[in-house]
Amino acid sequence: MKSGDKLPDDHHIIRRIPFAKLRKDENDNIIGVLFEAFKLRHNEQTLSATYLEYFPGSKKEQIKRAVWAIRASNLSVTSRSGFAIGNVNAIHTACKNRNHKIRIVYEPEDDNKAHSSVRRLPRDDTDLLELLAAETWSELVLNKDIKPGEAPAPPFPASQT
Amino acid sequence: MSELGTIIHKAGNPIFPLLNLPTYTGSKDTTSLVGVLTRIVASTRPSTMNQSKELAYSSNAITLEEQLYNSRANCKLKIASVAMHLNQDWRTRFFMQLDNLLDINEWDEDDQPVTDDSFSTLLRLLLSIRPKRRPGLGATSNGHIIATWTSGKNRLTIECLPGDQIRWIVFSSIDDYKESAVGQTSLDRITDVLGPYQPEQWFDR
Known part of the structure; x- marks a missing residue:
């Protein structure tokens, strides 16, 4: 797999969500993700994520390794951070249903060889972002629930080793 | 001037540099209320902040930690100004939510407080x-x-x-x-x- 290749439909991406963009109840229990977690900043052209199937093992093992890779990257992962997981095809479909033709591609970076990008995500479709947060890209893992540790992603995807 | 505005104009209080308000000397009641507000604000102060950092509030050299402190303080002062409409338990728990939300240890440094x-x-x-x-x-x-x-x-x-x-x-x-x-x-x-x-x-x- 080379940089810019589209991710397979049945694969997944995982995105770090800071505490301020997690959905909480009135007692600060984390119960989900806010639409804002998927909103592009003014200086961003693509939405960053990490390619889950880049890592070997069961889904649980892949999640652990992906979180360890994110912790080892330049991103700040705090004790109350979370990670949202979404299926590539489901994200494509949700966007397509609202007339947005996005691309989800493998795009390794120096600090995270498993990095992926969501391209052409609209900046101003709050309805779509809420759908992603509520249903499509909403499987949530909390940082505190992942075993302590960090390790950079290996140089090549599991499928190529 | 609003009630809160009157209260927080008391001179010599550490919250004033945050609010950039002119000097005011008030009554005994006002002094007492300022004490309450000061304790509210002090409860939000990061333990790592030292005196030199506090002095920074009167200058333009504002770090992210200081911005978050200011944001928390201002939010709590606004709540205090309508305290009579919110019961104490509600306010206490809401303050805790604000403390957690605007915690420097959790805040994304690219985000504006x-x-x-x-x-x-x-x-x-x-x-x-x-x-x-x-x-x-x-x-x-x-x-x-x-x-x-x-x-x-x-x-x-x-x-x-x-x-x-x-x-x-x-x-x-x-x-x-x-x-x-x-x-x-x-x-x-x-x-x-x-x-x-x-x-x-x-x-x-």
């Missing part, structure tokens, strides 16, 4: 709808506070914009039937626009 104008809109929203349940709190990257209420799979999300404007998002899911709606309106219209979505499911439980 919650702005005064946005928080004012939230406070007026809460005083307008008087929910029995406090909202969950979040924030946008550009300093707007977000209030959320969740009832099962039914979600209400309100982004508080400056000037009593709000962006509201309803997402409901009943069996396989899903409904969503988004809009922007002024504060005085919020009960009207949320009416069809049975807002009591979020506010009254």
